[in-house]
Amino acid sequence: MGDTNHISEQEIAQCAEAINNGTYRELDQAIQDHIANCDSCANEVSMIATILEEEEALISGIENKRHEPETKSLNYKATIALLASAASVILFFGVRFFSNNQITNNNSISENINVDTTQKARETKIQSPVIPLKTQPEEAKKKEPIKLLHTKKKHLLAYTPNEQLEKLVDRFDGATMRGENIEVISPILIESKVGQITLEWTNPDNQLLILEFFNNKGEKLFEKETNKILFQPKQLDKSGLYYWKLINEDFDLIFCGRIKLK
Amino acid sequence: MLKILNKKLQNKPLLSENDLLTLSEKVVLRYVYAKTIPLKEKEDVQMSIIEKFLKKQDIIKKRFKGDSKISTYCIAVLNRMCCEIIRSELKHWKNQLTETEDNTSTSALKTSEQLIIKDEKNQLHKIFILLGNECHKTIVFLAFYYRFHAKENEVKQYDKDYIKNKLIELLTIKESSNKGEIFNILSKIVNLVEGKQIKSDAVRMWLNKNIDLVINRLNGPFNRANYDKESLEILFEYYYFEEEMREGKVI
Numbered sequence: 001m002g003d004t005n006h007i008s009e010q011e012i013a014q015c016a017e018a019i020n021n022g023t024y025r026e027l028d029q030a031i032q033d034h035i036a037n038c039d040s041c042a043n044e045v046s047m048i049a050t051i052l053e054e055e056e057a058l059i060s061g062i063e064n065k066r067h068e069p070e071t072k073s074l075n076y077k078a079t080i081a082l083l084a085s086a087a088s089v090i091l092f093f094g095v096r097f098f099s100n101n102q103i104t105n106n107n108s109i110s111e112n113i114n115v116d117t118t119q120k121a122r123e124t125k126i127q128s129p130v131i132p133l134k135t136q137p138e139e140a141k142k143k144e145p146i147k148l149l150h151t152k153k154k155h156l157l158a159y160t161p162n163e164q165l166e167k168l169v170d171r172f173d174g175a176t177m178r179g180e181n182i183e184v185i186s187p188i189l190i191e192s193k194v195g196q197i198t199l200e201w202t203n204p205d206n207q208l209l210i211l212e213f214f215n216n217k218g219e220k221l222f223e224k225e226t227n228k229i230l231f232q233p234k235q236l237d238k239s240g241l242y243y244w245k246l247i248n249e250d251f252d253l254i255f256c257g258r259i260k261l262k
Numbered sequence: 263m264l265k266i267l268n269k270k271l272q273n274k275p276l277l278s279e280n281d282l283l284t285l286s287e288k289v290v291l292r293y294v295y296a297k298t299i300p301l302k303e304k305e306d307v308q309m310s311i312i313e314k315f316l317k318k319q320d321i322i323k324k325r326f327k328g329d330s331k332i333s334t335y336c337i338a339v340l341n342r343m344c345c346e347i348i349r350s351e352l353k354h355w356k357n358q359l360t361e362t363e364d365n366t367s368t369s370a371l372k373t374s375e376q377l378i379i380k381d382e383k384n385q386l387h388k389i390f391i392l393l394g395n396e397c398h399k400t401i402v403f404l405a406f407y408y409r410f411h412a413k414e415n416e417v418k419q420y421d422k423d424y425i426k427n428k429l430i431e432l433l434t435i436k437e438s439s440n441k442g443e444i445f446n447i448l449s450k451i452v453n454l455v456e457g458k459q460i461k462s463d464a465v466r467m468w469l470n471k472n473i474d475l476v477i478n479r480l481n482g483p484f485n486r487a488n489y490d491k492e493s494l495e496i497l498f499e500y501y502y503f504e505e506e507m508r509e510g511k512v513i
Contacts, residue, residue, distance in 0.1 A: 009338040013330035015392075016338070024391055032394040039475070043483040044345070046388045048338050051288055053384070058288070062281050062333045164505065219376075 007034055007041050016048035057157075158240035159260070162218045165243045168256045181205055184246060184255045191260040194237055200230045201246060201255070209254075210247040216240060236261055276323055277336055285333065286312050289340045296486040298348055300355050307351075311343040348484055382480070382487075383501045389479045393472070400472050401502075402433070403448055407469060408495055409435050410502055421455045429455070445469075 007015075011031055018024040024032070035042050052059060173188045185200040203209065211224045211231055221242075222235050236242055239261045246255040277285065290308045293299040299307055315322065315336075326335055390397050398419035405412065412433035417424045424430065432451055436443075445462035452458055452465055473491060480489045480497070489497070500507070 008325065009342055010325060010327050010329055010335055012342075013334040013338040017330050017334055019388060019391055025394070035392050036394040036396065039478050039482055042389070042392045042479055044338070044341060045392060046385065046479070047292060047341055047483075048334065049388055050384065051292060051337055051341075052334060055288055058284065059331065059333050062277070062285075063331055065278070065281075066332065167505075 006038065007031060012041065012044050012048055015045045016052055019045065019049040020052050158216070158238075160216055161241060162214070162216045162243065164218060165214060165216075165256065168245075168253075169243065169258055172256050182207065182209070182246070182248065182254055184257070186257065189258045189260065191262070194239060194261045195234060197236065197259060197261070198230055198232050199244065199257075203227065203229050208249045210245075210249075210251075212245040212247065214243040214245075216242065233259075276319060276326075276332060281333070282312060282315065282336075285337055286315070286340050289337060289344050293344060293348065293484075296484075298352075298484045298486055303351070303355060307344065307347055310347055311340050314343045315340060345483065352484060379500055382497055383504065385480060386476070386497055386501050389476055392479075393475075396472065400476075403465075403469055404473070404498060405502055406433050406435070406448065407444060408498060409439075410499070411435060413502075423455075427451075427454050441466075 015024065015027060015031065015035065018027050035045060169188060181202070181204050183202045185202065186198075190197055190199070199211070201209075206227045208225060208227050211226065211233075213221045213223070213233055213236065215221055224231060224233075233244070236259065242259040242261065244257055244259060245253055248254055286308050290299060290304055290311070293307075294301055294304050322336075322339055326332065330338075390401060393400055398416055401416050402412065402420045405416070412430055414424075414430065417429050417433065421427060421429055429451060432447055439447075442462070445466045448465045448469070449460055449462040452460055473494065477489045477491070477494055480494065481487045
């Protein structure tokens with residue numbers, strides 16, 4: 001352990017990750033025993049675990065950036081290219097300066113020099129874009145991951161399964177329905193475009209049924225009472241992952257399924 | 263491997279400037295959210311911890327052992343630095359925090375009620391995990407103490423031989439049971455499961471100690487909340503019956 005009285009920051013980080021991975025009980029028993037008896041360390045671990053849980057996408061982004069391959073060789077090459085092109089440019093302007101000041105009729109030579117220097121200028125033009133562009137792609141690169149991260153994060157968030165509701169859905173996957181006469185015809189997972197979902201079931205006794213709809217955060221969006229055999233949830237008007245429950249008039253849960261809207 | 267890791271870290275900052283800014287903000291915001299740091303002080307505290315972090319970067323790098331992600335480790339370091347600042351400044355902030363509380367609109371509080379309950383349940387869940395070996399025993403015993411029915415999956419985690427030991431039957435609530443009878447049953451269970459020979463008083467003291475510990479941890483750090491035994495029971499009920507509440511079976 002770190003200090004004489006408390007665990008180190010490294011150990012706190014390790015414990016926080018273990019809590020979120022479900023591997024806390026596999027950690028060193030001495031650390032577990034200390035935390036069980038130390039409010040201060042327990043609070044720290046708890047705080048870090050909460051931050052990790054809430055900022056999962058951010059932490060992944062930071063870690064992914066760290067593991068990107070280094071561009072040392074490119075920088076080295078770019079430095080050489082910079083020096084070479086700088087030398088070429090100086091040479092080009094130097095030669096032009098001298099050739100303009102010279103009182104000579106040796107046009108062929110100057111032409112050759114011009115051709116040479118023009119050729120070199122062309123080469124530098126090819127090479128030199130590497131140098132200014134070095135900063136541009138990097139700057140673009142700096143912004144891009146953040147943009148991508150936001151877009152990816154938004155996309156991921158809309159489809160991230162809800163742990164509790166997933167457990168409920170799994171219970172109904174392939175299992176017999178609770179309601180005696182009511183049978184759900186729709187599959188456990190419905191994938192469709194927005195506005196094109198129909199939920200169906202049998203209801204021979206014309207029972208009053210309750211449909212509840214949840215988003216993937218587990219928040220109830222709306223409910224509907226019906227004694228019919230189908231319903232089209234037009235209120236689900238955004239793409240994402242949703243859950244629905246079918247409840248009978250005795251408030252027994254008959255079915256829980258998933259809806260993925262694109 | 264540690265030498266290679268340390269060599270790689272030597273020439274590279276632990277975090278980029280952007281990442282340091284972002285992570286330090288996340289850490290400080292948690293304490294602002296918990297009303298430990300006044301909103302006005304947020305930026306000052308953030309700058310202070312960034313400054314500290316940069317000054318001690320070499321030492322921080324050396325102490326990294328690779329047992330966790332670097333970003334997690336940095337969050338832990340930033341958090342500890344934040345706590346040090348809070349400890350030294352809390353007295354000065356107390357007035358500001360009281361003013362902020364008075365100005366909070368009740369309608370804003372109501373709309374965030376669900377979020378608060380969810381956060382608190384998560385907090386309670388982590389507190390139980392951090393009890394280590396006593397995690398499931400505490401949950402099972404608390405549930406019985408509060409006269410909630412026993413949940414098989416929790417009892418199983420406490421005692422793998424729960425069927426043989428007939429724990430579910432022992433943990434059946436009798437409405438007429440008083441606290442004395444509750445602790446008698448719990449002491450029977452401890453002796454059966456753990457092979458001890460303790461009396462009901464010992465179980466009562468153990469459970470009260472753990473209740474106090476849970477309350478302290480819910481209220482910490484820095485008195486972020488004001489739980490007592492009554493409010494713990496309410497929160498525990500939300501936590502224990504989370505699944506049933508989602509299914510619409512309100513207890």
